[in-house]
Amino acid sequence: MAKYTAKFSCGHAETVDLVGPEKDRTRKLAWMEQKTCGACNKAAKAAKVAEAVEAVGDAPALEGSEKQIAWATKIRAEIIADLRAQRAAIATIALKVAGNAQAEAGIAAAYAAIDAAGAKTSAAWWIDNRTAGRAAAAALTEDVGAKALITRTIKA
Numbered sequence: 001m002a003k004y005t006a007k008f009s010c011g012h013a014e015t016v017d018l019v020g021p022e023k024d025r026t027r028k029l030a031w032m033e034q035k036t037c038g039a040c041n042k043a044a045k046a047a048k049v050a051e052a053v054e055a056v057g058d059a060p061a062l063e064g065s066e067k068q069i070a071w072a073t074k075i076r077a078e079i080i081a082d083l084r085a086q087r088a089a090i091a092t093i094a095l096k097v098a099g100n101a102q103a104e105a106g107i108a109a110a111y112a113a114i115d116a117a118g119a120k121t122s123a124a125w126w127i128d129n130r131t132a133g134r135a136a137a138a139a140l141t142e143d144v145g146a147k148a149l150i151t152r153t154i155k156a
């Protein structure tokens, strides 16, 4: 293990420990030159969260302890952004399945599930469901089957 000064595309430098063959270390340093540093990555992530929090400014107030609310506000912002993307994807699907009653019912259920999630005001609920919510917006809703139904119906 040896210490190297890694230069990043953002203009910052960090001291890093690298191990392994010399060519791998050189390659790693070259790769880091294309990336931004840890501090810039962290700042970019914080800015993204702040932007998402602002975007859901109209969401209902959360209930819980101060700490829970602070954490859940970030989680909700990220998940709501996902849900909005999901809604756009569902709208595209809806055009393809127009006239198929089963698919339309599934889509209506998916929309209802998205709205239900958006209306949740328990900070604990958002915290408990963060992993599922990030993995698949549909999975955090009470109607987990809606998305599966749409997918299945389209394949059928």
Ligand SMILES: [Zn+2]
Pocket: 008, 010, 011, 012, 036, 037, 038, 039, 040, 041
């Ligand atoms: Zn930087």
